[in-house]
Amino acid sequence: MKSILSKLAIVLVAIGFVTACGGDPNIESAKLNLNRGDYAKVLESADAALELNPANPLAYYYRGVAYTEMGKAKPYNQRTDDYKSASEAFDKTKELFAAEGKADASEAQLIDLSRTQLWTNEYNSAVTLVAPEEGEPTTADLERATFHLNNAYAIEPDSIQTLDVLAEVHFMLEDLPNAIVNLEKAIEVATDNDTYRYLRLNYFLSETNQQERALAILSDAMTKFPGDIELTQEIANVYLALGRTDEALQIIRQLIEVDPENAQYRLVFGSQVYQFVLNMGDDLRAANETIIDQTRELRLEERKQRPDAALIAEYKNDIAEANATVQRLTAEIDEYTQQAEDELQVAKDLDNENPIIFNTLGIIYQNRAANLYDRRNATEDIAEADRFDAEARSMLQQSLPFYERAAELDPDNTDYWMSLFRIYTTLGMTDKAMEAQEKAGL
Template sequence: MGVAYAVGDTTVPQVNAPLEVAVSHFENAVIINPDSIISIDVLAEVHRMSGDYASAAVAMEKVIEKKSLPDAIDYDRLASYYLQLGDYSKAENVLIEGTEVYPDSVSLVQKLADTYTNQNKNDEAIQVLRKLIDTDPSNPLYHLVLSTQIYNIADEINQEISQNYDSLITLNRDARRLSGARKTAAENTIKSLFEETQNLENEADVLIAQAIEELKISLQYDPQNQNAYYTLGVVNQNKAASLFEKRNATEDNNLAAEINEQANEYLREAMTNYEKAVEIDSDNQNYWRSLFQVYTTLGMMDKAEAAMEKAGM
């Protein structure tokens, strides 16, 4: 008769909730030794793992309080817990303190910028990143981070613009069936919404130009940064998409043709940057997928087919 292998240790009771047991264990450890920074630190992490970010934040606050000089990661973790809780004000305070101690921490500065953005403090978000650049103006990563932050703000505006163009298409279609005073009222609504959209577009264009400028500066210091080239491609491709929406919402055929050509110019610029990105990283399927989209829109079907194959589509 063969030897039977034991499955598990039947003398040890099964633990159904290991994280709860771990929390209890480290809470007891802190009670026994309240000055143990390691125990409190691990307790914060276990709370995070269990999804209890409020308790994780309480524990992490104690870690920072007890350390004579908290590490950058300590501020980073505490801010992350508050961000998970949606408490942007507390996250902001933690990150301001952290960046004062560690002004060159990209992670802390970027989190602070994101926190400002979540509170619609866009000027503060850009300002804190520009301060980071002041510490090392030739650092390509800093310019890349700033460009991304600026573009994220522009992209939020672009989403509103996109919704407005959808509304304009519907309003124009409905106005064709109206007459008299109702038609005049509809046309006034269309005019007002179009002017509002134009103002938003101007605002977004200023930000997009700034983002592109920062990306170009980043590439001056690191000409082989495929991420910067790819981001430039994304910025230009998305601008083209916005112009195509504007074209579709334009009733004047001549103006629509002009807008269409502007969109294609942005697409060609996107194509150039995507092509530079794949020159550096030819195995990146995301880059090829983006090229496939641009080639297809520009009617370059042979290149689109080749890009599709390399994208694994």
């Protein structure tokens, strides 16, 4: 009887030993091989354990540890796949421990510590390359940083910080497609997105002429941040880039309708409209230059002993077309400029302490003067040229109170003083021009 009990005790001890090792001697083998540094053997043992029990959390744990050590032993540009495999194994380990009610198992806690240390090493290695203590990062530095950041992301796929920095490094490398991919991942993963990521992604998309995609991204952002001024302004910019001017203005007009006493909304509307005007101004300037150039060629041809009638007709036709363009653009610019000024004048009355409002009004009048000077230079009619010149000077005079108020509110802004210096000089106001020149830092 005693013999039978002894044998039973031996069997129970053996069973207890196997249970302590996770129910499979392969786990003990994985431990031993890990201590020896034979990571391939660790994987073999862990795989064998999973064949016996696919829900064995320790098997996945040792797979994760093995892949981690294998990745660490490789060059920085060959680690990502191992780290990704390690991360997947660790996730499965924690999932299975949680299912067993052992979420606080020591191995689960070691996973968090190991991941944090590994992520920190890779992330910091990247940051050191991207932001050196002295000088600027080289292309080689930035390219190496992308490997470290991809390694960090493989270890911690939920790290928004990694994706944000990776997107910016790709941007620095002028690799906008990958910058877009990583920022989109960040937006998808983040639970606390702010407007910055959406605005940045919009910039990347716009730089790659993906305005329709940018519009979808910004529209989605507006559902999360209704009424945000920057988002609204960027949506308007995208509409303008797509040639959808009325929609661009309408979306900002809606903000004003909701809160008509908000000076900032009116400033945004006026600025946005005027940005559109400035774009049209480039076309107007080109048309005036065409008139000047073709008129010069026409006069040279007419003075020849044998002028070419066909060429003269061609010059006249070009001039006529350019004049028609000038008339059309001038009418459109006047209409939109008046809309901008109307809103800015109301904004000024609502907020008399905002220098940007006054500066923008000054710019409007100064650019009206510039367009009149262009028309003066394009005409051969002396009386008409004198009229354009007088009107231009009048516009400059009207711009002065706005620029002066802007400079009064923000006296350290050298741009305001530079504008005043130019206008004082054009108008022959020498003393004031000298004072403005000094304050502009010239």
